Amino acid sequence: xxxxxxxxxxxxxxxxxxxxxxxxxxxxxxxxxxxxxxxxxxxxxxxxxxxxxxxxxxxxxxxxxxxxxxxxxxxxxxxxxxxxxxxxxxxxxxxxxxxxxxxxxxxxxxxxxxxxxxxxxxxxxxxxxxxxxxxxxxxxxxxxxxxxxxxxxxx
Ligand SMILES: [Zn+2]
Numbered sequence: 001x002x003x004x005x006x007x008x009x010x011x012x013x014x015x016x017x018x019x020x021x022x023x024x025x026x027x028x029x030x031x032x033x034x035x036x037x038x039x040x041x042x043x044x045x046x047x048x049x050x051x052x053x054x055x056x057x058x059x060x061x062x063x064x065x066x067x068x069x070x071x072x073x074x075x076x077x078x079x080x081x082x083x084x085x086x087x088x089x090x091x092x093x094x095x096x097x098x099x100x101x102x103x104x105x106x107x108x109x110x111x112x113x114x115x116x117x118x119x120x121x122x123x124x125x126x127x128x129x130x131x132x133x134x135x136x137x138x139x140x141x142x143x144x145x146x147x148x149x150x151x152x153x154x155x
Contacts, residue, residue, distance in 0.1 A: 004026045004033060004074040005026075005074045005076075007024070007033070007036065007074070008025055008036075008074045008075060008076040008098065009098055011024025012038070012051070012076035014038070015039060018042075019042050020038060020040065020041065020043070021041060021042070021109065022039075022076065023050065024037070024038050024039075025037045025038075025050075025051035025052040025055045025073060026055065026073075027056065027059050027073055028071065028072045028073075028074060030070075034062070035055045036055050036058075037050075037051045037055030037056075039054075050083050051083075052075050052086070052087065055073070056073075056086060056090055056092075067091050068090040068091055069091040069092075071091075072092070072093060072094045072095070072096070073087060073095045074096045075095060075097045076097070076099060077097060077104055078097040078099065078101045078104070079095060079097065080112035080115065081119060082115075
């Protein structure tokens, strides 16, 4: 356990004392802490207010960039699929975690593990219905619009 994970775990414990869930995160670049976050579901009407995403939001706002290449995330708990996906989108290199998904299940915080299991299933077998609805005849196609706009930018 290094200083960054110590801070992430400390944030998680403080958050529990403040009425929140036991999750804290610290975002690091070049061995320096850039931002930190806690799970704020108890304070915000926002399911994305997880510790890792909160830390990423702060860093992205500070850097005026959505790219977080060469950053390392220290999460007090193993990231849920949403945070993991956000970290992939941002290009984060490495994630350290302390408590595992199994530890979370033990603490009655099993949603992340359930969603990981759900994502392994074929679309048709998942709890959530995900149904393709194609464009109407003659309707403007935003994907086509994007492709045209993008090709003009390149040339
Ligand atoms: Zn999460």
